[in-house]
Amino acid sequence: MKVALVEPPATHFSTNLKHLLLDFFALPGITSYLYDLGFHKFAAKLFPLNLSYIATPLFNNGIEVAIFDANIEDSIFQKIKKYSPDIVGVSCRTAPHLMWVNDLISALKKELDVKIILGGPHVTLAPYQTLETTCADFVVIGEGDEVILDLVNFIGGKKKKLPKIGIGYRSGKKIITKEPAIVQNLDSLPIPDRSLFKTNKYELFLIQTSRGCVRKCKFCYFSAFDCRWRTRSPKKVIEEVDYLINEFGVREYFFADENFTANLNITRELCYELVKRNVSWWAMGDKTLSYEDLSLMKKAGCQHFFLGIDAAPRLFGTLPKYRNVHDICQFSKK
Numbered sequence: 046m047k048v049a050l051v052e053p054p055a056t057h058f059s060t061n062l063k064h065l066l067l068d069f070f071a072l073p074g075i076t077s078y079l080y081d082l083g084f085h086k087f088a089a090k091l092f093p094l095n096l097s098y099i100a101t102p103l104f105n106n107g108i109e110v111a112i113f114d115a116n117i118e119d120s121i122f123q124k125i126k127k128y129s130p131d132i133v134g135v136s137c138r139t140a141p142h143l144m145w146v147n148d149l150i151s152a153l154k155k156e157l158d159v160k161i162i163l164g165g166p167h168v169t170l171a172p173y174q175t176l177e178t179t180c181a182d183f184v185v186i187g188e189g190d191e192v193i194l195d196l197v198n199f200i201g202g203k204k205k206k207l208p209k210i211g212i213g214y215r216s217g218k219k220i221i222t223k224e225p226a227i228v229q230n231l232d233s234l235p236i237p238d239r240s241l242f243k244t245n246k247y248e249l250f251l252i253q254t255s256r257g258c259v260r261k262c263k264f265c266y267f268s269a270f271d272c273r274w275r276t277r278s279p280k281k282v283i284e285e286v287d288y289l290i291n292e293f294g295v296r297e298y299f300f301a302d303e304n305f306t307a308n309l310n311i312t313r314e315l316c317y318e319l320v321k322r323n324v325s326w327w328a329m330g331d332k333t334l335s336y337e338d339l340s341l342m343k344k345a346g347c348q349h350f351f352l353g354i355d356a357a358p359r360l361f362g363t364l365p366k367y368r369n370v371h372d373i374c375q376f377s378k379k
């Protein structure tokens with residue numbers, strides 16, 4: 046059984062007018078259009094953590110997996126065709142991705158006898174529509190880590206039944222969608238294996254210390270995808286940091302948590318360990334922090350801290366994050 050996993054280009058925008066209009070209205074903001082040019086270079090340097098979480102359980106169970114990342118290589122279609130997989134799994138973060146993905150999988154279906162699985166945030170939010178509007182055979186809804194192996198084994202005939210949750214598929218003319226899969230214990234997941242990737246092509250390695258968010262801002266994916274906030278133990282995260290240092294010499298990371306500072310005790314515990322390792326990192330958070338916490342983070346290697354200040358002052362009061370613009374300005378100066 047051969048599986049190809051595909052990451053679409055981070056800044057794909059359709060040239061078709063109809064798609065362009067759809068993209069425009071489907072995006073949570075128009076920022077993608079505005080910073081497309083400068084953004085592309087930055088986005089292409091980020092390691093696709095999503096695919097490493099999907100590839101690892103397959104690889105660990107003896108399934109042949111190959112990665113195709115459109116951000117770092119050309120001629121994806123030709124390369125996949127040459128690889129001739131039984132299954133192609135594609136990540137789909139946002140609506141513009143879907144346009145690119147649909148073109149790719151339609152072309153693949155014409156040339157290969159292949160089953161297509163789509164997953165990712167867009168698919169999780171719109172599983173029914175994804176199956177309705179593309180030629181995908183299956184969608185993975187929610188977190189795919191504990192679903193993918195059973196699904197691949199089902200397609201390969203090794204399992205008789207489909208996974209009970211986290212998937213969508215067609216049954217005759219009907220579309221069936223199950224409830225999203227959510228990993229309850231993040232520490233139970235294996236550390237994502239980076240050796241399957243062309244690691245030398247990436248500049249910033251993503252690591253997750255937690256998933257979901259403690260808040261429920263109405264416009265955000267993590268409110269719509271109703272998962273609770275879960276954390277990994279700092280020990281497990283540091284194990285991953287040490288693995289990246291020892292195996293790949295990587296010392297620069299982006300903590301791909303939506304909310305790195307959701308539990309400050311855990312943030313501090315991590316920082317105490319990071320201080321010893323001479324690494325640098327970026328992270329995102331939801332609240333202003335004390336001078337002491339910021340200093341600790343800086344000492345531990347924090348280069349950039351992105352504070353979610355949301356759209357505009359009109360949101361103060363509607364979001365339980367900050368009291369006023371003054372708070373944010375004071376915090377930024379620290």
Ligand code: B12
Binds near residue numbers: 091164187
């Ligand atoms: C890093 C990141 C980026 C990077 C991605 C680069 C990279 N190589 O990963 C960059 C900077 C490019 C980026 C850009 C954008 N992003 Co962004 N990004 C993130 C972030 C912070 C982390 C992604 C990540 O690695 N997560 C960790 C992995 C493990 O989780 P995951 O990706 O969800 O993958 C799991 C499942 O989705 C599923 N899965 C995913 N792929 C696949 C594939 C298969 C085959 C299967 C079976 C399953 C599967 O299983 C995975 C394991 O559980 C997330 C928020 C978050 N914390 O997840 C936002 C997030 C994905 N981004 C978001 C948005 C809105 C954007 C932008 C539109 C921002 C903008 N206005 O420009 C652009 C879109 C660009 C585009 N063309 O799609 C939203 C998407 C929401 C939505 N669709 O409604 C998120 C969820 C943030 C949020 N809170 O709303 N982003």
Ligand code: SF4
Binds near residue numbers: 260
């Ligand atoms: S704090 Fe950020 S990640 Fe959390 S729900 Fe609000 S916008 Fe989403």
